[in-house]
Amino acid sequence: MKKQEKSQISHPILLNNSKLINSENKVLEFINGFQGEVFNYSIEDLAKLANVSTATVFRFVRKYGFKNFKEAIIFINKNLQKLNEKYPLSTSQDNNISTIVAGNKYVLDNLYTNELQKIIEKAAQIIYNSKRILIHGAGSSKRMAETLVSNLYKVSLNVIAHDDFHLFLPVLGNATTEDVCVLFSDNLNSPEAAFTIKQCREKKVQIILITSKKKSNLITKNDVVILYEKITSKHLNIPLSSKW
Template sequence: MSYNYLEKLLRPYIKSFNDTEKIIADHFIKLGHDVVNKTLSNLADDTGLSEATIFKFVKKIGFDGFPNFKISVASNFQNIEERKNELTVFSDISKEDSSYAIAQKLVYSNKLALDNLIGSLDEERINQALNLIYDSQTIHFFGQGASSVIALDSYHKFLRTRFLCNYISDYHMQLSYATKLGPNDCVFLFSHSGETNETIEVARILRNNQVNIIVLTGNHHTDLVKLSSISFVVDSEESAFQSETLTSRILYLTIIDILYVALMYHDEAKNKDSLEKIRKALAVTKKGGTKR
């Protein structure tokens, strides 16, 4: 099974493609690695479009010409099993790179991941998630392993809102607590693989109790997504190869930031009051702070 580099490459541009460009994009994705064996003439025959149109498409997605495009495709397609054995998910980084070269490539990779996120975000989905939160009395954040760390960070952020918030790291306690929740609760579940048995089991209990579930994951086709009320699926290079939330954690936290900021402005007066109370309570911890 091969990782389709072309899907990742084209994703940021999808919303800007016209009907003709969508035909080319779909054909490229269908071809996968085989596109490197095609000439402009072959592609023109396949799609019924002109060579000039296909050339303009390649330029639009950032390449100087068709040969450069094919070189990029050839160098980025690898077998999934090979990629799983690599030291990192960053396919363009090698042990010969200097520390500064690694820094540059990592920053660029994160920027590309965020650009891809912008292309995949759906305003209707964001609004649906916000409506679930607006109608809730308490917001809860659960995850396992590395996803639990993201859940904790999200909990720490949402504490500033007017809502009561809760975070539990222990799986047994999550199961127990889930039995006490109901329609007035909203639970964020984090699982990069989407296949974590513990998180799926928590989701089943929550679904049986008619709890609103917002899932953040890196996998579209899982029971966890099916059990959710709303799901945000982030696509990153590591999503195809590894279970670690390395670059993806930036995407999850960005989605949380989006929901948090929108939420703060929805009921601005109450949220501002909540934030000021927290700042006042924390003032005692700062040097020169006034004790209450």
């Protein structure tokens, strides 16, 4: 029997920063993937482990508003301690259960802020008043899309959804200004997401985005954007679970 590989966890010790470039995102990914109790690397060690230059780490620190590297380490360790206490993750090889529990607990604790509640209510009103609700989510977003589709069917709304983008294309082609498109896309970096948004813009179809991407050239002020942070595992899909 093949020995199970320990799940590689990523949790939001530092939140996403839209100002980061690719090399700086490597630093963020390393920090958020850290599973120890104390983050005590030197700037040289961090640069080496993240496979970037020390100059990149310096820029990374400045973009998060820290005065120096030491201040960044203190902040990281404070957040790490809070996450480890509130959302404990097992260090054993079979740590999938603790990942699921921590991931969903984090979502529940951070989902219903007053600001986000207003955005969700706005999205719900748009959905309710639309002639047709076009929903697409594939890959890691598929389960979230399926949950919304199921809930909207229960209240007898006119929903059209396909996780196969080739089947979703004709739906987009027939969309009108009376419709709304709900797009689930974790990072908004797929060609399908870009094409869907482009088509909706051309046809003046209202867009509701559910994503973890805080800033993207694809997003405009007219879009309704529901953002989420998450705890993820290399081996598991921990979806945002929200019922409107």
